[in-house]
Amino acid sequence: MTTPRWMAAALMLAGGCQAALGQSWPSKQIELIIAFPAGSGVDVIGRAVGAAIAQQVGQSVVVLNRDGAAGTLGFGALAAAAPDGHTIAFGPTTPIANAPYLVKGVRYTVGSFSYICQVFENVFAVAVGPQSKVKSVQELLAAAKDAPGKLTYGHAGIGTIPHLSMENMGDALNHRFTAVPFRGDAPLVPALLRGEVDFAAVGVSTIRPQPAIRALAIFADKRHPAYPDVPTVKELGVKTSVPPGHNGLFAPAGISTDVRKALEAACRTALRQESIAKVMANTGQSIEYLSGTDFHAQTVADYKAKGELIKRLGLGAQ
Numbered sequence: 001m002t003t004p005r006w007m008a009a010a011l012m013l014a015g016g017c018q019a020a021l022g023q024s025w026p027s028k029q030i031e032l033i034i035a036f037p038a039g040s041g042v043d044v045i046g047r048a049v050g051a052a053i054a055q056q057v058g059q060s061v062v063v064l065n066r067d068g069a070a071g072t073l074g075f076g077a078l079a080a081a082a083p084d085g086h087t088i089a090f091g092p093t094t095p096i097a098n099a100p101y102l103v104k105g106v107r108y109t110v111g112s113f114s115y116i117c118q119v120f121e122n123v124f125a126v127a128v129g130p131q132s133k134v135k136s137v138q139e140l141l142a143a144a145k146d147a148p149g150k151l152t153y154g155h156a157g158i159g160t161i162p163h164l165s166m167e168n169m170g171d172a173l174n175h176r177f178t179a180v181p182f183r184g185d186a187p188l189v190p191a192l193l194r195g196e197v198d199f200a201a202v203g204v205s206t207i208r209p210q211p212a213i214r215a216l217a218i219f220a221d222k223r224h225p226a227y228p229d230v231p232t233v234k235e236l237g238v239k240t241s242v243p244p245g246h247n248g249l250f251a252p253a254g255i256s257t258d259v260r261k262a263l264e265a266a267c268r269t270a271l272r273q274e275s276i277a278k279v280m281a282n283t284g285q286s287i288e289y290l291s292g293t294d295f296h297a298q299t300v301a302d303y304k305a306k307g308e309l310i311k312r313l314g315l316g317a318q
Helices: 004-021 040-058 069-080 137-146 161-171 184-192 259-272 273-285 293-312
Strands: 030-034 060-063 085-092 112-121 124-128 154-155 177-183 201-202 214-218 247-254 286-291
Touching: 030 040, 040 085, 040 154, 040 184, 040 247, 040 259, 060 069, 060 286, 069 112, 069 137, 069 247, 085 112, 112 259, 112 273, 112 293, 124 137, 124 161, 137 201, 137 214, 137 293, 154 184, 161 177, 161 201, 184 201, 214 293, 247 259, 247 293
Parallel strands: 030 060, 030 085, 154 177, 154 201
Antiparallel strands: 085 247, 112 247, 112 286, 124 201, 124 214
């Protein structure tokens, strides 16, 4: 089978970078920080990407879950790591673009990182567990109207996309809910299954492998292909939606141009592997690749937009 031109070019670029770097990088195993718990959709996809990148660069990639504080612990560890390309991170931009406005003690900025590539956009949903008698989002909203502030919903942490999405929806529809933060989607799912929260704002990539969890609405402007019968919040009258989670690969600021280019080339080539396609299918996601330059520019713009949204919603640092 003939190799596509773009793939051949990517392989040549990766090879060229490796030749230029000689034996200097990678000279040891690479540590991949994932800022959310093991078992979440981001974790599952991140591990697959890490394994695919390991094949490209000829060194093992070891995953380290550094979860907590809405992802800021993991990204704080990345910002403090040596900028030699042996410590990288996978996850959403929310700990960079959202959390500094809402989580006290964040000591990094948008400029503390080198942006390698965007891998996918994580779409979120309003979902209920198997014990819930709620069959539609209209029923959920009716229950919220009857008991303002009584219904509890779980989310992946203060300042995350699902948290902001749910607060934005409540503000737009004039409904009040009580937010319950978790250390990511992975610990949230068991709580939802046990009925410890009334519903959840949770990643499609996390609930897709959980048939007992029912999606009631999708936080998007168009229906999700994995849930074609589930309405979007736009259909419910929420005119302004929070963009999906932009997930990708990061390194500390200050890595050399050669190492950054080699990582970017390895990332792009890795995303064409069959193993990644299978993981994306299982989690109901699709690849949304952006180069490091475009990924960085998008994050800068997102940081400014999230500041305006958080101010409008009246949320403060906690």
